[in-house]
Amino acid sequence: SQQGEEDPQALSIQEGENATMNCSYKTSINNLQWYRQNSGRGLVHLILIRSNEREKHSGRLRVTLDTSKKSSSLLITASRAADTASYFCATDGVQGAQKLVFGQGTRLTINP
Amino acid sequence: NAGVTQTPKFQVLKTGQSMTLQCAQDMNHNSMYWYRQDPGMGLRLIYYSASEGTTDKGEVPNGYNVSRLNKREFSLRLESAAPSQTSVYFCASIGNNYGYTFGSGTRLTVV
Numbered sequence: 001s002q003q004g005e006e007d008p009q010a011l012s013i014q015e016g017e018n019a020t021m022n023c024s025y026k027t028s029i030n031n032l033q034w035y036r037q038n039s040g041r042g043l044v045h046l047i048l049i050r051s052n053e054r055e056k057h058s059g060r061l062r063v064t065l066d067t068s069k070k071s072s073s074l075l076i077t078a079s080r081a082a083d084t085a086s087y088f089c090a091t092d093g094v095q096g097a098q099k100l101v102f103g104q105g106t107r108l109t110i111n112p
Numbered sequence: 113n114a115g116v117t118q119t120p121k122f123q124v125l126k127t128g129q130s131m132t133l134q135c136a137q138d139m140n141h142n143s144m145y146w147y148r149q150d151p152g153m154g155l156r157l158i159y160y161s162a163s164e165g166t167t168d169k170g171e172v173p174n175g176y177n178v179s180r181l182n183k184r185e186f187s188l189r190l191e192s193a194a195p196s197q198t199s200v201y202f203c204a205s206i207g208n209n210y211g212y213t214f215g216s217g218t219r220l221t222v223v
Contacts, residue, residue, distance in 0.1 A: 031210060042116075042202055043155070045211035088154055090212075098143055098162075098206055099170065102154035 135203030
């Protein structure tokens with residue numbers, strides 16, 4: 001079963017705009033991670049936020065986590081054509097073994 | 113280059129055939145994973161290995177077996193392929209920062 005549910009399923013914006021993707025999950029977590037997948041490629045780790053953190057930044061990425069609402073958001077600022085990809089959230093549960101459970105992903109298209 | 117290497121990249125099987133997907137990592141990671149990705153879905157965990165010598169089932173293990181040959185290598189075997197196993201398979205490993213490193217995937221078609 002999918003732990004993360006992502007919203008929207010697809011997002012199309014103009015280059016230079018900001019893109020926001022949301023993720024909701026069901027059970028308690030140790031951490032939540034975001035990954036990017038370019039078409040036909042493997043996933044690339046973007047950022048990890050721990051359950052005791054509320055916000056984290058990495059370059060043009062900003063991730064927030066609200067454990068009371070079991071939700072997270074990924075903000076990409078000043079989007080570029082190269083940001084076109086699918087973005088997945090993944091949760092690492094509290095029972096250890098570092099088994100990530102992935103959402104279905106958001107397909108982001110940046111239009112030049 | 114350091115990372116996760118998967119072979120083959122593409123494979124077509126007939127129903128009932130068997131094959132082994134190979135995965136190797138050179139980052140000295142303890143934990144390794146096999147996921148499958150189907151259209152419109154996220155990744156689903158097939159099997160994982162928390163350390164050399166141990167393997168455990170994930171969410172969708174039926175029809176698969178795995179072998180953790182050593183710390184570097186983690187293989188996935190389909191004993192009798194079925195069309196429902198048509199998918200893209202990803203191997204991953206994890207280091208201390210808790211972020212997975214993924215291979216580039218194996219696109220498998222069962223006809």
